[in-house]
């Protein structure tokens with residue numbers, strides 16, 4: 001149903017702004033990790049329309065022992081296209097890319113409101129819920145690949 005393609009950071013900003021940071025200015029949708037070495041961005045397309053995005057960067061969380069880890073950031077699907085498998089398809093494609101680099105660990109700061117989504121994708125929670133201003137409660141979610 002969805003075609004997964006690599007996209008550029010600039011392609012993610014509109015959905016990041018609309019879905020993830022509607023109350024912040026557009027600049028807040030540009031992340032310091034967007035152009036880091038190893039970073040990549042995926043989009044799920046329904047026809048020509050970009051409906052879901054996710055970004056991935058090389059970042060080690062100190063709680064985990066693996067030297068090379070990927071972090072998932074800014075996962076978002078447009079409201080009218082949710083629960084149709086776009087998010088899952090993006091993460092699956094990313095996992096294949098990451099494993100292809102010989103890296104076997106993926107983590108994110110997940111909003112507690114969508115913890116169930118990450119669990120469906122095989123992520124486990126780590127540690128306590130924490131506040132991530134100005135967005136709200138988050139929890140670290142992780143997955144061995």
Ligand SMILES: CC(C)(COP(=O)(O)OP(=O)(O)OC[C@H]1O[C@@H](n2cnc3c(N)ncnc32)[C@H](O)[C@@H]1OP(=O)(O)O)[C@@H](O)C(=O)NCCC(=O)NCCS
Nearest residue numbers: 075076077082083084085086087088110111114116117120
């Ligand atoms: C979370 C989000 C990215 C999920 O995207 P999606 O494209 O709807 O996800 P999928 O359709 O691939 O869902 C995969 C599975 O998770 C389930 N799921 C989706 N959203 C869920 C939620 N909020 N809670 C629990 N389960 C959820 C789906 O039903 C599906 O289940 P299945 O295993 O039976 O197939 C989307 O709801 C979203 O953009 N939310 C608002 C932004 C947000 O909170 N992003 C995360 C920031 S950390």
